Amino acid sequence: MSHEFPPLKNDLLLRAARGEQTERAPVWVMRQAGRYLPEFRAVRANHEFFEICRTPELATEITVQPIRRYAGLIDAAIIFSDILVIPQAMGMEVLMNPAPSFPDPLNTPADIAKLRSSVDVDKELGYVFAALTRTRHELAGAVPLIGFSGAPWTLFAYMVEGGGSKTLQKAKSWLFKYPEESKALILRIADVCVDYLVGQVKAGAQLLQIFDSWANELSPHDFAAFSLPSLQHIATSVRARIAAENLPSVPLTLFAKGANAHESLVACASSGYDVLGLDWCIDPSDARAVVQDRVALQGNLDPNVLYGGRDAIEREVKRMCRSFRGTAAPKAWIANLGHGITPGVDPEDLKWFFECVHKYSAKEYVF
Numbered sequence: 455m456s457h458e459f460p461p462l463k464n465d466l467l468l469r470a471a472r473g474e475q476t477e478r479a480p481v482w483v484m485r486q487a488g489r490y491l492p493e494f495r496a497v498r499a500n501h502e503f504f505e506i507c508r509t510p511e512l513a514t515e516i517t518v519q520p521i522r523r524y525a526g527l528i529d530a531a532i533i534f535s536d537i538l539v540i541p542q543a544m545g546m547e548v549l550m551n552p553a554p555s556f557p558d559p560l561n562t563p564a565d566i567a568k569l570r571s572s573v574d575v576d577k578e579l580g581y582v583f584a585a586l587t588r589t590r591h592e593l594a595g596a597v598p599l600i601g602f603s604g605a606p607w608t609l610f611a612y613m614v615e616g617g618g619s620k621t622l623q624k625a626k627s628w629l630f631k632y633p634e635e636s637k638a639l640i641l642r643i644a645d646v647c648v649d650y651l652v653g654q655v656k657a658g659a660q661l662l663q664i665f666d667s668w669a670n671e672l673s674p675h676d677f678a679a680f681s682l683p684s685l686q687h688i689a690t691s692v693r694a695r696i697a698a699e700n701l702p703s704v705p706l707t708l709f710a711k712g713a714n715a716h717e718s719l720v721a722c723a724s725s726g727y728d729v730l731g732l733d734w735c736i737d738p739s740d741a742r743a744v745v746q747d748r749v750a751l752q753g754n755l756d757p758n759v760l761y762g763g764r765d766a767i768e769r770e771v772k773r774m775c776r777s778f779r780g781t782a783a784p785k786a787w788i789a790n791l792g793h794g795i796t797p798g799v800d801p802e803d804l805k806w807f808f809e810c811v812h813k814y815s816a817k818e819y820v821f
């Protein structure tokens with residue numbers, strides 16, 4: 455399929471990600487292609503989760519569903535896939551029933567030998583690249599297309615835990631019992647992430663986001679010791695490879711959920727990313743005061759506000775917009791939730807969220 459794509463009509467997200475002030479905040483939502491949409495559930499009823507990921511026609515269809523439904527209100531598409539395709543590419547089996555589970559997790563460092571010694575991302579993850587290219591054509595330039603990867607620490611935690619966990623006891627036992635082996639494995643995962651992200655840009659991704667969903671489980675010290683070096687490695691290497699291979703330069707977003715300690719925010723804002731995603735446990739104006747103008751910010755409504763009815767959604771979006779805009783010279787920001795949207799949300803309430811963002815983030819709106 456051709457890599458000549460239709461021109462982009464809405465570049466609000468890319469401008470904000472590069473630090474420009476925009477006429478209003480661009481808006482999209484993490485997990486926007488998902489179970490709260492009846493049109494997603496209709497496709498899902500007939501196909502397994504990873505089957506959809508591996509079938510570019512289906513992945514494209516689901517990626518564009520929210521773009522069709524919220525045309526004119528939503529400013530980005532994010533490719534339908536999952537962060538756990540990287541452990542699969544490294545040779546691990548991952549099931550989704552309905553939560554992720556690994557039948558054969560990494561119990562001790564000896565199990566690392568079970569992973570593929572080198573990963574050919576074109577061979578193992580070429581289906582994601584095909585889905586990205588197809589989706590760029592299908593979008594016809596309506597909005598930019600976001601590619602993504604899990605962060606090495608979060609992927610490491612899944613590979614060791616064998617699925618979700620409330621305490622991450624196994625993953626953290628590794629960190630404290632086998633710190634050197636843990637660091638080495640995290641960096642090995644990071645190298646696969648780099649190849650995968652560069653491949654996504656080649657295939658047509660226009661912005662890349664790294665999801666460190668389990669950053670919140672680490673103390674600031676351990677986040678700096680175990681996660682940050684791999685995040686910095688990804689940003690530096692992806693940029694270098696993009697330049698060396700003459701690919702379009704794309705903004706990079708880091709969503710390190712809950713890495714809200716002062717020192718973690720400063721470190722994240724200085725680790726080579728253009729945009730820092732925030733969860734709802736920090737006030738945007740406080741985050742801005744810490745990171746100053748090093749990065750654009752993204753976030754950060756509590757996803758559960760979407761269950762609170764229209765008045766609550768409007769009130770909280772207004773509060774969020776006011777905090778992001780601040781009182782002095784406003785800095786670039788991107789409106790989003792502070793984590794993924796959940797399955798029970800009424801799609802009409804999400805529409806209202808978008809409408810409220812358009813209203814209260816507009817430059818001309820006076821609080």
Ligand SMILES: Cc1c2[nH]c(c1CCC(=O)O)Cc1[nH]c(c(CCC(=O)O)c1C)Cc1[nH]c(c(CCC(=O)O)c1C)Cc1[nH]c(c(C)c1CCC(=O)O)C2
Pocket residue numbers: 483484485486487488489498503532533534535536537538550552553554602618665667793794
């Ligand atoms: C931790 C994580 C995962 N996957 C992802 C993360 C990081 C973001 C986060 O922290 O929420 C990322 C992800 N997963 C999915 C996307 C697609 C793009 C998007 O709409 O944002 C993205 C960006 C689809 C998905 N990934 C999954 C679904 C639902 C699967 C189904 O149809 O049953 C979707 C639409 C499954 C999934 N995948 C994962 C879990 C824990 C689950 C099950 C629980 C849940 O749904 O939240 C792992």
